[in-house]
Structures are given as C-alpha cells and as structure tokens.
Amino acid sequence: MSRDEIILLLLKVLAVAVLVFLNGFFVAAEFALVKIRDTQLDPLIARGRRLAKVTRRVLGNLDASLSACQLGITLASLALGWVGEPIFSALLHPVWGLFRMTGSESEHLREMVAVVVGFTAITFLHITAGEQAPKWFAIQRPLPVALFVAQPLEWFHRLSYPFIWVLNRASLWLLHRIGLEPASEHDGGHSEEELRLLLATSRTRGSSTTLGREIIL
Incomplete structure (x- = not known):
C-alpha cells in the first residue's frame, strides 16, 4: 500500500471510531432521558447548575428530544455501515497474497469474504460499543449522562428540526391511513x-x- 492509501485507511478507521461514538452518544441520551426523574434536577438547579436547567428544558420537550436521538442513531448507523465495511477490503489485502488469491479469477471470492468479514466486524462493534455498553451505562447513571448529553442534543435538535418535522408528519400520515392515533413516546403510565x-x-x-x-x- 502506498503512503496516501495508508493515510486514507487511517482516516476511515478514525471515521468509524467517531461514528461508533456518535451512535453510542444518541443511544445513551435516549435511555438517560427516559430513565431520569425530573426531581433529580431540583438540587442541581438550586445550586445554579446551567446544564441542569438545559436538561430540564430537554425533558420538557421529551418527544422531540427522543425523535432527535432516533434520527442521530439512524444516521450514525447508516454511515457506519457505509464507511466501515469497505475498510476490510483494504485490511485483508495482505491476506490474499498468503493464500495466493491475487488473480482476477478469485476477485469475486475476495469481495465476498471482505463483505462477510466487514459486515460481521462492524455489526459486532456497532452492537457492543455503539449500543449495549452506552445503554447499560445510561441506565445505571442516568443523571450524569443526561447532564452530559443535554446541551449537544439540544443543538442537534435545533439543526435537524426541519428534517425531524417532515419525518414526524410523514409518520403521522401513515398512522392515519391505517386508522391509528399517535401516542406520546413516553406515555408509559399504568391504567x-x-x-x-x-x-x-x-x-x-x-x-x-x-x-x-x-x-x-
């Protein structure tokens, strides 16, 4: 591999790490906002903690905040698959020489192996570091996680509001077409x-x- 190819590969690996972090960020935000109790913020607000006020503001608009989380998770997941899988074609390149699979007749086999290995590795990384670990951490420590994610999540919601509005309207239209009424995403109270x-x-x-x-x- 040339120097430029190595630099490009390293940049793609860095992009994968960033996308996994972003996916985990939105997953943790979603679970922390659902788990946290509004009363937990009272002592912090009384002490003048700015992030506690931001968190309460985000909780006051919970449905919109959760929609922003879902949009962020979807975009990060799609981008992770798009960027991540081709990396393994380059990483596996030295392996083909060991097994004498460098000819044009084995091109389809190389592509198939690279896709399978790439899909498996990205899926493993996505589920463990991008979903399960952030989810468990947010469930165990909802208050510090909520304080950490509140401000960036509010900014992301403002930036993506037009897109979220269109998606919500399209979802409502689909529900109405099949005769269902939408319910609040956090309407989990018992009868x-x-x-x-x-x-x-x-x-x-x-x-x-x-x-x-x-x-x-």
Whole structure:
C-alpha cells in the first residue's frame, strides 16, 4: 500500500471510531432521558447548575428530544455501515497474497469474504460499543449522562428540526391511513386496572407497603 492509501485507511478507521461514538452518544441520551426523574434536577438547579436547567428544558420537550436521538442513531448507523465495511477490503489485502488469491479469477471470492468479514466486524462493534455498553451505562447513571448529553442534543435538535418535522408528519400520515392515533413516546403510565393488578401481585409476594397501597388505591 502506498503512503496516501495508508493515510486514507487511517482516516476511515478514525471515521468509524467517531461514528461508533456518535451512535453510542444518541443511544445513551435516549435511555438517560427516559430513565431520569425530573426531581433529580431540583438540587442541581438550586445550586445554579446551567446544564441542569438545559436538561430540564430537554425533558420538557421529551418527544422531540427522543425523535432527535432516533434520527442521530439512524444516521450514525447508516454511515457506519457505509464507511466501515469497505475498510476490510483494504485490511485483508495482505491476506490474499498468503493464500495466493491475487488473480482476477478469485476477485469475486475476495469481495465476498471482505463483505462477510466487514459486515460481521462492524455489526459486532456497532452492537457492543455503539449500543449495549452506552445503554447499560445510561441506565445505571442516568443523571450524569443526561447532564452530559443535554446541551449537544439540544443543538442537534435545533439543526435537524426541519428534517425531524417532515419525518414526524410523514409518520403521522401513515398512522392515519391505517386508522391509528399517535401516542406520546413516553406515555408509559399504568391504567387503574393495571395498578390494581400489580398491587394484588405484590401482596401475594409480600412486597407491598401500606403507603404503596394507599397511593395506588
């Protein structure tokens, strides 16, 4: 490989690392915003923490913030596949010489192997470093993660708002065409009947308290 080809390959590897980070950023943001409680921000706001105020502002517009997260995840994932897989064609180039697969007759086999190896490696990297690890970290530490992602996420939402608006309108149109009404993305509250069922279950397990029963009932 020439010097220019090596530099180009290193730039692509760097781009893959950045895209994995961005994917993980949006995944962590999505889970942290859903997990965090608004009351956790009160002490920080009382102490004048600017990022806590930004986080509350983001939580106040949660549906739009989650849409921005989903858009970011989608764009990062697509770009990762587009940039990442061709890298392995270059990385596997020295291997072809070892197995004497440099002729034109083995070109299709080389392409197939490179695609399979590239797809497997990028998928592994994407799921582990770009999804699972950020998700678990955000679930375990929602407050610091929410404070970290709030400001960049707000900026990203402002920049991508026209695109998000078009996507939301198109999604609403599709829902209306099949006779469904959209619901809030964070509308995860239990109905009265579900709460009573949960209370009955907790009674049988001995895990409910008098205060809990009074709140539910």
